[in-house]
Amino acid sequence: MVKQVIPETLKEALKLMQQEDYILVSGGTDLMVQNYSESGIVPDFKRPVMYLANLEELKQLKVEKDEIIIGAEVTLETIRQSSIIPDILKEIISEMASPGIRNLGTLSGNIGNASPAGDSLVGLYLLDAIVELESMTGKRLIPIEDYITGPRKTVRHSDEMIVAVRIPTREPECHHYRKVGPRRANAISKLSFGGVFSHENSMIIDVRMAFGAMAPVVIRDKSFEKSLIGLSKAGIKAKKKAIIDHYRMLLAPIDDQRSTAVYRKKTALALLAEFIDLITD
Amino acid sequence: MAEIEFILNHQKIVSETDPSLRLLDYLRNTLAMSGTKEGCGEGECGACSVLLDGKVVNSCMVPMANVAGHEVTTIEGFRETKRYKILEQAFVQCGAVQCGFCTPGMIIASESLLRQNPHPSESEIREALSGNLCRCTGYNMIVDAVKKASEDGDGLW
């Protein structure tokens, strides 16, 4: 029987984490299923477990200067219903899982799980989210694209805990999100696409595109996006084929029990084309 | 083992239990309350739905540690209320029950919806029930029942 702890404060938790490498459980929506053994038997955790869902200190949801701070234990449903959250993230959460799971799940859990098919991650990559880690020795702020290094792999040290996710308050002018799942609700994505843009004086001042469930991590090409800044709508339209060709080279999805590489790739590029049409219309 | 204190169907419970034990197992095995069902063990089917602080959750995913300090309502508790009676009558009248295995979960999910949105549209009802699978009814009669309950129970939610 593994050790299980339910710390009452963040400090208590961080102190404990200096002694052991705990499995950190927030809502339990991933870990309770991944470690499920059989009905009637306690889940089969392989390492000591720490339960965090009751840490009140990690439940803040507020704006501080030019950042939205989402505490690690705020549930997805609470985030979805909040007026301070960017629309694209709300939209992404609305299409995730089911009400029963959204009432338990957290962004910190999604990030920690680092699933290639994690829908909220697409939103976080698009919004340039920053992961706030804390340990007894201090804090680290790590951009999401540096935080996740592969499926289930993050740069978190065993004595660190995600305490919050920070998102810049700058809301894009327009967003477009498409989740492609096997059915219209309560499903794991085959692939997803998220895009945001803003324009001023007929010029694109901001354009960001991200693909989910197409690779071990979310795909976003920031330097390519930069190259599109300053173009007019007509300019983007003229470059439509080049943009699609660029991502055609970048995207290399796989076959699995949910879908095929061919379908994923063709569909992802079709959604990209759809987004470009949206920008240029 | 840990001491977990919480409220179950309006009654305070202090229980010495494994903090990783699924709430579903605690209800069905420790307390022999069989109204909440197990259909898949992985949060997909919603047969295990209970209310946690008034909101629908899949009890197969909730460790007892996360129940501490919260309020759990199961079908056994909810069925004592006026709102349940309205839902029950609507489910009966609309033919929303066939094999019945998904039904307690549907009732719980409906209550969770109506508490937040007393007069939901059809698409809002479908969305709210999207985590509760039914294989017998094709859902339409269940959706009709929730609509009817929201109308008949006007003022209760």
Added chain:
Amino acid sequence: MSDINKTIERVDAREKISGIAKYVDDLKMEGEIYAKTIRATIAKGKITDISVPPLPEGYATVGVKDIPGKNFVKIIFDDQPVFTESEVTYFGEPIMLLVGPDKAVLRKIANEIRIAYKEEKPNLEWDDPMISYHFSKGDGDQPFQTASKTFSDVYITGYQEQAYLETQGLIGYPEGNRIVITGSMQCPYYIKNALINCLGCKDDMVRVIQQTVGGAFGGKEEFPSLMACQLAVAVYKMKKPVRLIYDRKEDMPVTTKRHPSRIRLEAAINKKNEITAIRAAVGLDGGANAGLSGVVLQRAMIASSGAYTFPNMDVTGRVYRTNTVPNGAFRGFGAPQMLFSIEMFIGHVAKFLGLDPFEFRMKYLAKQGDKTSTSGTFRDPIIMPELIGKAMKESDYLRKAQIYSAGNGYQGIGMSFFLHGCGFTGSGEATHIKARVRLEKDENDNVRILIAAVDMGQGIRTTMRKLVASILEIPMEKVIFDLPDTDFVPDSGPTVASRTMMIVGGLVDRCARKLKEKWLANEKQILEENFQQPEYVKWDEEKLAGDAYPAYSWGVNIVEVEIDKATCQVKPIGIWSEYDLGHAIDEMVIKGQCDGGIAQGVAYGYLEVMEQKDGRLRQKNLTDYIIPTAVDMPPTMSGVIDNPFALGPYGAKGAGELTLVGGAPAIAKAIEMAIKRNVTEIPVTPEKIRELIDNGRN
């Protein structure tokens, strides 16, 4: 007296809604222990060694050596072992049970059991037929010799999983020196007979009791007999109550599925562009053993003419043995596979000939008096034209079909015509089942219905009581229908084949009418009724010729879809159906069957994907096996048109399967119209649609 059709409250609704109704896993027995199934981890080979660690007190293995009777599950063939002794024929095949009082301990011991195999390459090709049938009608395939043109294609259908919300589960316990099996099942007497064979005991040494069943759809027709035998041997050995209840992740990979099929259809066409003959070659993947596959094949073959009449037919069928999980009963039982094929085929023939598919299909629609595929006769009125007209009107079919066919908007509307033979195929009722029902009246004039029919959600606890109350003209409260217990109910046959209301209800109806005639107030009375084959139903089991069924129900399904151009995802936006099921015993019960059946049938056509790889199923849980949610289902309208069947109670015919069998071709046709490509394979997933658009045939 108002029409019996008028809806009443389902008698078990409130107990289910409130969570009070008990399903097998809700029961607890004093001193009970758990059983865990130890399964093969290869798809084909021989077991060379089994090593079990030393077992603590109270724990034991239960295997072949413990079987007092015969080591096979009595169903039709004797090729399914209760426990496999040495030969492994599919991944997950049960080898033994491990029993004991603590599940966690059982799990730990199971992980320490070592089984050594001599592994062989599994056969996954369809080249080892275990069952073969053939029949012909008229001149068979002779017209092909003089045909002016021919057209052929191959149609493919995939697995379908029943996905009942309540998983498989049984509890066994000793009662004196008898053994009782109780739990989730469709056929108490199938189980009882299997137990007698396996335990080698007398009829009165076993008892089977149904508990509330959380859905079945055929998945609990024959599979529970295997579990029951294993469980009974465990009870026999341990002399304690034993629970054998599957978690979903165990249930899905090892229980029976709908047979995947490959059906080749050919049409011989004359100079006048008329179909003069149809040749059908039906292939089903039976999995590792035969089970009910022979009957599934028969039903599929018999359905080869669909809702049509063709003058000459040659139909062959094979069930292939592969090293995969044995396939079995699922609502429709061979008909969905065939009806998809023939419905798509006749449309493709019309296109090939440059003719309007609707006109073409209407031309071949079966009429009263026509000869069936097996040279029987459609004796009763066929109201397909009325069903078609009504469904088309309600859905605005013609206008939409015109716009969608001409446009490029990726929208489509599809219509399927179909039938379903009611009752057991051929002479099964008379020669195998020999159904019997009993009514018992007590001194207080309460009437007990004693039949083995199981309510698995289709509402017979309500409709049977309603039937009897209506005939006897007594209140519902005076009619009792308890969950079937083989100690008290005669064998009225299995709850399958859409036979329950028509056949069993028909017997109950006759019995009730006799009781009414002979009614003696405040006196105990017992009446029985036995099945009599209507003498006009003549069937030759050797030649597969004659009247395969005593009656047929008919239907039309229309499905409208929108397809997303970028993602190729299909969105059903409307479903309309009209059915002839004789007469509805309860309006709302029938509506429930209509809604639920078409949800399964349509999803079979576009949504539900189950694949096999190296002998193992890839989709093993409800996360990966996709069934519709409430968001996926569009507005669904259904209606029935009365066409009472003389031999059915109040004119009722079979309804349970009819509402599923036409869904797949309806949505497949809608998709064809939307993407302007021929569809020959289901499920029509977005991946397939993408491929068809890029590479498919117009």
